[in-house]
Amino acid sequence: MGTMTPDQAPWMNAELALFRDNVRKFIASEITPFEEQWNEQQYVDRALWTKAGAAGLLCTDMPEEYGGAGGTFAHEAVILQEQARAGNTSWAKGVHEIVTHYIVGCGTPEQKRRWLPRLASGEWVGAIAMTEPGTGSDLQAVRTRAERKGERYVVNGAKTFISNGHHCGLLIIVCKTNPAEAAKGVSLLVVEQPAEQPGFRRGRLLHKIGQKGQDTAELFFEDLQVPAENLLGGREGQGFYQLMNQLPRERLIIGVGAIAAAEAALEHTLAYVRERKAFGKRLLEFQNTRFRLAERQTELTIGRVFIDHCIQKLLEGKLDAATASMAKWWCTQKQCEIVDECLQFFGGYGYMLEYPIARFYADARVQKIYGGTNEIMKELIARGLE
DSSP states (O other), rough: OOOOOOSSSSSSHHHHHHHHHHHHHHHHHHTTTGGGHHHHHTTTTTTHHHHHHHHEEEEETGGGTTOOOOOOHHHHHHHHHHHHHHTTOSHHHHHHHHHHHHHHOOOHHHHHHHHHHHHHTTSSOEEEEBTTTTTOGGGOOOOOOEETTTEEEEEEEEEEEEEETTTTSSSEEEEEEEEOGGGGGGEEEEESSGGTTTTEEEEEEEEOOTTSOOOOEEEEEEEEEGGGGGGGGTTTTHHHHHHHHHHHHHHHHHHHHHHHHHHHHHHHHHHOOOOOHEEEEGGSSSSHHHHHHHHHHHHHHHHHHHHHHHHHHHTOOOOOOOHHHHHHHHHHHHHHHHHHHHHHTGGGGGGSSSSSHHHHHHHHHHGGGGTTTHHHHHHHHHHHHO
């Protein structure tokens, strides 16, 4: 392929290239052989998290004083790219890191000391409960209620589509501490070891079109008691602003994975059309094949340059919400389009899940939905045009 490789990105260096090799080896030995099993049971084995922690693959861009590796988002980007290239969607490491950064960015010093080392080691798996059965992207309208009673909050409500909901050892709940307010009524409460708390109940693991090995659960709170000291940041009414401050990073995470997955799909397709014959010729010798794949290659090169630009901006602390929204919607849209077109070259085999291209296709669709739908991304971009 005549495109840029991940190691040619302007934010890469020799240390990150060596780190990429280690990540690739970890995925090959600890993830790829178990994907089928995890797809069937709908969650990864719990031991994967502690193995990743021991290998230094959790919280790589978290300060060392809290148990992290003291790296940067570039380290996280390398892991995201390698997961996508391997077709690994079962390990929701990205969600775990998002949770970690809420605590790094918004937690009190005491909260950071108490929670972060356990997330870095893999002792705890992080999850964040945003979406409710009747509330998707409109986070100001959440109905889960947290009522202050003395030194505790009593939480009642329900959440759905919660990644890492099965394994979570630390759960951030998006809730209303003041239902009379919209954005100013939202707070983030942190629950330690939720499965051990009376009033917490996990619902079923949800059956999905793709990403079948990633545990996605329903969660229910029935008079769940949370210590008041677990209010993230220590002040009520800050939740919506805390969410907005972290969402650009979350959306870039999705964009990074989208481009890497589309690149991997194209690589699988090129290998296939170079070998597969029809009417006495290799598929790659037909002009339709060559032109269409040339178009997809061009789009991916554009996407790679844009994503590298966004990563650099985040590393510099300059990634704004509108640009992150562009990365999320454009890259996931192109991921779905490119994977769909690549699958067509496989004919009937593309519809068979034993072929990686079929799994790339099924796993891609949700990318345009979570992290804020692509329609919401366009609305956020459009606000900057007024």
